[in-house]
Amino acid sequence: MQIKALNSKLFLAVLFLFLPGTLFAKFDFNANCLKAYQFVFELKLNAARQLIAAEKKMHPDNAIVPLLENYVDFFQLLTSENKEEFNKLKSNKGARLDQIADDDNKSPYNLYAQAEINLQWALIRGRFGEQFNAAMEIKKANSLLQENAKKFPAFQLNFKGLGLISAVLGSLPDGFMKSTLSTFGIKGNAKSGLAMMEKLAEGMPKSTYEPFYEEVVFYYSFVLTDVTHSERAYAETMKYVERISENSLLKAYLKAYVSAKRGHNEEAIVILAERPSGAQYQAFPYLDYLMGIARLNKLDSGAAGYFHKFLQSNKGISYIKDSYLHLAWIALLNGDAKGYQGYAEKVKSAGYAINERDKQALNEVQGVAPNVTLLKGRLLFDGGYYGKSLEALARLKEGDLNQLKDRAEYHYRLGRNHEELGKLDAALDNYEKAIQYGKGLKAYFAANSALFMGKIYMKKKNFGQARASFNTAINMKGHQYENSIESQARDSLKRLN
Template sequence: MIKCLRFFILSIFFIFPLSLFANFDFNANCLNAYRSIFELKLGNARAYIATEKKQRPNNSIIPLLENYVDYFTILTSESKADFDKLKANKSARLDQISDDNDRNSPYYLYAQAEINLQWALIRGRFGEYFNAAMEIKKANGLLQDNAKKFPNFHLNMKGLGLINAVLGNLPDGTLKSTLSAFGIKGNLQNGLNMFEKLAENLPKSSYEPFYEEVVFYYAYVLTDVAHSASAYAKTMKYTERIADTSLLKSYLQSYVCIKNAHNDEAISILAKKPEGGTYQPFPYLDYLEGIAHLNKLDLNAASYFNRFLQTNKGVNYIKDANLHLGWILLLKGDKAGYTAYAAKAINNGYTYNEKDKQAKNEAAGPVPLVDLLKARLLYDGGYLTKALQALDDQKTTDFSTDKDKTEFNYRLGRIYDDLGKDDQALAAYQTTINQGKNLKYYFAANAALQMGKVYERRKNATKAKEAFNMAIAMKNHEYESSIENQAKAGLRRLN
C-alpha cells in the first residue's frame, strides 16, 4: 500500500504540468495546500504553504496559493475588515512572480492573471468597480497572451471562460462601461462552452487537480450569471466526483438546490455537511439553511438565521436575515414582532448586494399579506401544489391595493408556469403586467421576462421577443438591472 502511494505521488510529479518548471514547482506540499483550499480547510493549507516556504522559498507557486487562501478567507467571511487588510498583499505577490526568470513557463502569465482575477471578483463584492475593471483588463490581456504563446495550455480557458461569461452578461453600470471603454467584451455562450469542455476533459488529463476549481466557477456562472435551466443538473453532475470531505461541495450543491427549488435536497445536504475545527468558518451556510427551512414553512428556521447573525462578521445578508426573522414572526401572528425586525432590516447591515437592497425596500414597504407570503416561500422551495393551495378560493378583487393585486397574479403565474400550465401562466402574467407595469415593484417586469421564456419554449419567437422587449422597457423597479439583463440574454438567444 505504501509503495503504491509513493508510486502515485511520484507519478503526479512526472505528469502534473506544474512540476515541469523549476520556479513553478507544484510539489506535494503545494498540491496538498491546493486541495485543502478547495475543501475549505484553510488552516491546513496555510501549514503546507509555510512548510514549502521553508523548503523552497523561491517557488513561485507559493504567492498564487497564498492568494487563493486570501480569496476564500474573504469569500467565506464576507468581512470588509478582512478585505481591507488582505488586499495589500496583492502587489508583493505579483512582484514575486513577475521577477521570476522562468518566463517560458505557461504558469508565468497564468499565475499573474489568476491573482488579478481573484481580486477583481472580490472587489466587485465591496463596490470597488473601477479597480475590479482594471484587474479584469489586466487578467484578460495576460490570458490572451498566454493562449497565443501556449495554445495547448488548457487552464487558460478557466480564466477566459469566467471573463467571457461574466462580461457577456454584465448589467449596465460602472464596471461594464469601464471595460467597454477598454474594448473588452464577453460572450456568455463562449464562456459556458469553455467551462463545459474543461469539466468534461480535466478528469482525463494531467490537469485533473484543477477540476474542483473549474466546477466552482462553472456552477457560479450557470446559476448566478446565465440563470441556466441546466444549472441544477450540471452542478450536481460535476460535483458528484468531488470528495464529501469538501465543505465547498456542500456549499455548491446546497446553493444550487435552493436556487432551483430542490429544497428538501438542500436541507439534507446541509445537515450532512462536514464540520470541525479544520474547516474555515462559513456563516453563510447557516443563512442558507434558514432559507431552506423557511421555504417549507418550518418556523424553526429562526435558529439558523439567529446563528448566522451571531457568528457573521461580514457585511452581506444581514438585512435579508432580519427580514426573514420578521416573516417568521408574521407567520406566527406577531405583527408587532415583524415590525421590529423590519426596522432592523432597514437600519442594520449594508446594501452591497441585491438581496440586502431588496430586503431594505420590502421592510420599508407595506406589511406582506400572510397568504401571499406563504405562496412565495412555498413556491421558492418547489412545493407547487401547497403554494397553489395557499391562494385557493381567492381572486384579484379580494385584495385592496394595487401592489397586492399585482403580486397575487404574479404568484399564480409563477406557480402555473412551473406546473407546466402554460396558458394559465400566460394569462396570469398578462394580468400582472396590466396591473403593475407602472408600479415600483418587480412583479410586472419579471412577469414579462417569464412570459418571454414561455413563448421561447413554445418556439414562438415573435411573441417571445415582444415579451422580452416589454421587460426591458419597464424602468424604475426592483431588480431592474437583473431582469433587463436576462431579457437581453433572451433576445440574443432568439437572434
C-alpha cells in the same frame, strides 16, 4: 478533489511529475503544493497554510507559493466577508505579483498565476463595493490570459479564467462595470464562455490537469446558477460534483446552494445537515443563513434559530439585512405584528446595502407589511413546493386584494407556479394580468412577467409574440431589478435574431 487514488502519496508523487508547471523549476506545482491546493478546495484553510509555510521554507524560490497564498486569502474572504480582513489582506496582492512577474517567463504559470491573482481580487472586491478596482483587475486578468493563450495554446488552465470572464461579462446588466470594461474593448459572450468551461469540466478528469477539476466545477456552477440563470444549473452541478471528495465543505456548499436556488429544498436541508464539520474546516456562517432560508421556504418557523445563529457568528457585511427581513417574516407568519415591526426596523438600521439581497430587503420594509397569504405562496414557490404554493394562493381571491401591487404579485405568483408545473397557457394568462396591474409600479412583477412570457413563447416557437414580450420587458422602466431583467430580455432577443 476525488479521484480514485488521489489521497495516495504514491499517486501524487507520480502525478506531479507530469504536470506542465513542474517542467519549470521556479514554478513547481509539486506534491506538497498539490496537497495544499486540495486542502484549499476542501476549505481546510489552516492545513493549507501549514503546507504552504513548509513549502516556502523548503523551496523559497518556488513561485507557485504566492499563488497558493492568494487562494487561501480568497477563500478566507469568500467565507467570512469580513471588511477588516479584506482591508488587511488586499495589501498582499502587490508583493505576490512582483514575486511571480520576476520569475521564469518561459513557464505557462507566469502569466497565468498573475492573471489568477488579479481575477480572484476582482471577484472579492465586487463583494465589498470596489467596482472600479474590480473592473481594472478583470481587464488585467483578461489581457494576461489572452497573452498566455497565444504563448502556450496547449495550456488548458488559460480557458478557466477566459471562460469565466467571457460568461460573466456576457451576462452582466448595463451598469458601471460593463460600461467601464467596454471602453477598453472587453466584451463577453455568455454562450461561448459557458461552452469553454463545460469543455474543461468534461475533459479535465482524463487529462494531466485533473487536480484543478474542483476549481473549474466551482466556477462553472457559479456561472450557471448566478450569472446565466441556466435551467441546467442543478443537473450540471450535481453531475460534476459527484467525483469530488465528500470531505470537501466546498462541495457541500455548492450542492446545497444550487439545490436551494433551483427548488430542491428538501435536498438542500439534508446536505446542510450532513455537511462536513470540525475545527479543521474554515468557519462558514453563510451556511447557517442558507439553512434558515431553506427551512423557512417550507414554512418551518424553526428557521429563526439559524438566522440568529448566523447573526451571532457572522463578522461579514452581507446578508445581515436579509436575515432580519426573514425574521420579520417569521414573526408575521406567527401573527406577531409587533415583532415584525421590530425586525423591520433592524433591516433599516443594521448591516450594509451592498449585496443585492440586502438591497432588496431594505426595499421590502419601506412600505406596509406583506400580505401573509401572498408571503406563504412566495416562500413555498422559492422552495420548489409549487403545488403547496398554489394551495396557499387558492385561499385568496383577486377581489380580496385592494392594492395594485398585491394584485400584480398574486397573478405573478400564480404564473410562476403554473409555469414550473408545465401549465404554460395558465401561466401566460396570469402573467398578462400581472402586467396589467403592475405596469408603472416600482415592483418587478410586471417586467419579470413579460420576460417569462417571452421565454414561454420561445418554447412554443411563437417567435413574434416572444419578441413582443421581451420588448415589453425592456420598455418598462423604474422598477426593481431593471438592469437584470432588461439584460436577460436583450440576451433573449439576440438569440431570437
